Amino acid sequence: MSSRELTSLRQRWTAYQDLPTLTEHWYWRPGWHAGRHFYTWHLAFQQQPALHRHVTDLQQQLAPLPGLDLVPLDGLHLTTQGIGFTDEVPDNDIDAIVAEARQRCAALPPLELSLGPVDPDAEGIGLLVQPWNPVERVRTTIRAAIAAVWPVVPEPADGFRPHVTIAYSGAPAPTAPIRARLAELRRLAPVQATISEVSLIALRRDDRTYRWSTVATAPLNG
Template identity: 70%
Template sequence: MNSRELANLHERWTAYQNLPELTNHWYWRPGWRAGRQFYTWHLTFERQPELHHLVTDLQRQLTLPGLDLVPLDGLHLTMQGLGFTDEVNNSDIEAIVAETQRRCTKLPPLELSLGPVDPDAEGVGLLVRPWHRVEQLRTTIREAIGAVWQTVPEAAEGFRPHVTIAYSGSQAPAEPIRDRLNDLRHQQPARVTIRQATLIALRREHRTYQWATVAAAPLTGQ
């Protein structure tokens, strides 16, 4: 495991041991409201049987008060936001998609490992590795956006690839969840191959994230 990944996972587990209660993930972030949608580039995980098997097994053991399990078709890795759909015009979206597709086609598919479990106050995730491949893709997407807009939304720093399998739905005590996760820490990770980055229109409904696919940028390595 890459030393950055190992150090980060160790730090997060150490902090989690002292966490008294969960933080409700479902508070409204700035600008969000019911029915509003947000353009963002994600990695999604359709047709990934090894990952789906792992997540199903983990979630079976995480059916606990305070956790909202993520549906298999809702698994995602957040990459780079663009803005609310009512604030971004279609011509900009078309230009950004075209530029992203042009640049991403030079990158090969991502071969990633997901796991072990990686918890924090707002839920339970899976560690993603290697980070540098995901970071390279995010940088490529940000450069594509920068070719269209003078300012790229969101900070380049502070990005930590992860895939959430359960969100915290209330300020529930952390101890029962922590005890269960300690039993799951050593399950084998799943391998996935990601062949595209996906631009989606993201929305929140009934304590889940749902989306409509807007466009895809294939990773073909050509």
């Protein structure tokens, strides 16, 4: 684990010790409402049996605790780069961005990632993703693809922290029992995953769960 990942993990766990209650994750962000979809690039983890077994084991330990909404296995993802709401982005622009992304991502190798240990904050419990550098390189490549079509790329370039959420905070529940359980779960070894494509999805929120349809993929073939 590099110094950046280790520093982040330690700082976030220290901050979690001083957190009295969870912050509900499911408030509506600007522009969002029921039934609205958002174009975004994600790394998806549908075909990852080792990760699914690991997450299932973790979620079985977390399920009795109040205030947590467990993420379905087919909803595991790593948010990478947003584009915009589907009712605001022209189809021609999406086609052009996808073409640019496929051309650029073809030069990048598949991602060999380690997921774990558990890494909580006020709005959820995630798995630390490492190493960060290749994931950041994929994001930079996607941003370059968008910049080839649009004069301004949505979302800040800085502040990106790769993670995969396994449970969202669904209510302002006390964190003390969660911290006690996580202190044990943090000792579990991470699992490995190979990701060979980036997915452009149309994301929506349904009943306190993120769901999506895949619009296109950009293979990592380098």
